Amino acid sequence: MVIELLKRVPLFADLTESQLEIVSSITSRQEHPAHTVLFRQGDPGETFCIVVRGSVKVFTSNKLGQQKILDVFQTGDSFGELALIDGKPRSATAETLEETVLWTITSESFHLLLRAHYDIAQKIMIQLCNRLRTTNGHVYDLTFLDAPSRIVKNIVRTAKQHGERQGDKIVIRSAFDAEALSGLAGVHLTVLEQVVRELEQRRILTFGSSEFVLDVSKLFQSPYVQ
Secondary structure, eight states: OHHHHHHTOGGGTTOOHHHHHHHHTTOEEEEEOTTOEEEOTTSOOOEEEEEEESEEEEEEEOTTOOEEEEEEEETTOEEOHHHHHTOOOOSSEEEESSSEEEEEEEHHHHHHHHHHOHHHHHHHHHHHHHHHHHHHHHHHHHHHSOHHHHHHHHHHHHHHHHEEEETTEEEEOSOOOHHHHHHHHTOOHHHHHHHHHHHHHTTSEEEOSSOEEEEHHHHHTSGGGO
16 A cells, blocks of 8 residues: 555656655654644755545744645655655645545655665656656746636646546535635635636536535636636
């Protein structure tokens, strides 16, 4: 199971089966109840995490306690890779949203592995460069895209990462997290709710009790992708 999860981690995307076996040897399993703070902004960066089950939000906050959600990680997602490389203080806080199981790798174990396996180190550096390009793209979106476009782009991103394709539709088998999405898109919750209502009216988004569905064909016929 660890190998299958590691295959989904972008940091290890180019590794061979035998290389993934080596990485799996330095992982450990952790279980946390809902609303557990895994680390706080400013803590030493010492651990990389892979979500086996559950979900984790990563956010920053100001002195008034107001939060800016940077991302929400679900099964198969990973976070904290920069801590493995530079060990600098955490730039954000991570908290479980529900009962969550993680596989973790410590910075010390990771550096020992890199020193012993240059072939693995080289492939990981390439993936870190790709991650930086993705971050640059997110900054571009926040700077140049309007609010509805940012919202739709993040819904599509969530669907691609966690959804199941069924013809022209993608089914995301988890509850729609409006607060997390508004944080990712950098918009106020009321703006998000207005856009979501419009998407519902166009039947681009439909909601169930514990899932939501994105109709790709209707999306590409809408003004949101023109």
